[in-house]
Amino acid sequence: MVNQKDLKVFKDMLIKEKSRILKSITQLEENTQQAARGNVSEGAGVPTHIADFGTDAFEKDLDLNLTSSEIELLQMIEESLKKIETRKYGICESCNKPISKARLKAIPYTKYCIKCQRAQEKTERKRG
Numbered sequence: 001m002v003n004q005k006d007l008k009v010f011k012d013m014l015i016k017e018k019s020r021i022l023k024s025i026t027q028l029e030e031n032t033q034q035a036a037r038g039n040v041s042e043g044a045g046v047p048t049h050i051a052d053f054g055t056d057a058f059e060k061d062l063d064l065n066l067t068s069s070e071i072e073l074l075q076m077i078e079e080s081l082k083k084i085e086t087r088k089y090g091i092c093e094s095c096n097k098p099i100s101k102a103r104l105k106a107i108p109y110t111k112y113c114i115k116c117q118r119a120q121e122k123t124e125r126k127r128g
């Protein structure tokens, strides 16, 4: 079982991870805004080729995908932090059994124990 000392460690890990993700999301947003504004102010006189436009669009797509997965991660971290407050942290959402400490150390925002995670991955593969 997860004790108070462990909880503090996991909380620190979650907060660190959260600030890292927030930083990268902010950076992505800034990059996207800069790309949207164009490089009119700096680097004036650089011609826009059609090939360049294609690359830009491709990169923007990548940014968007990254942002949505980062946001998903952020939500999982927020939920885990809430669970620490309500003392439900480290309990599998599926079978209500404690999640192993080793697993929490690897993925502090996980919702499921390794058994349930594997079972879920199997059903997802069947569906797909």
Ligand SMILES: [Zn+2]
Pocket (backbone or CB within 6 Å): 092, 093, 094, 095, 096, 097, 112, 113, 114, 115, 116, 117
């Ligand atoms: Zn479980």
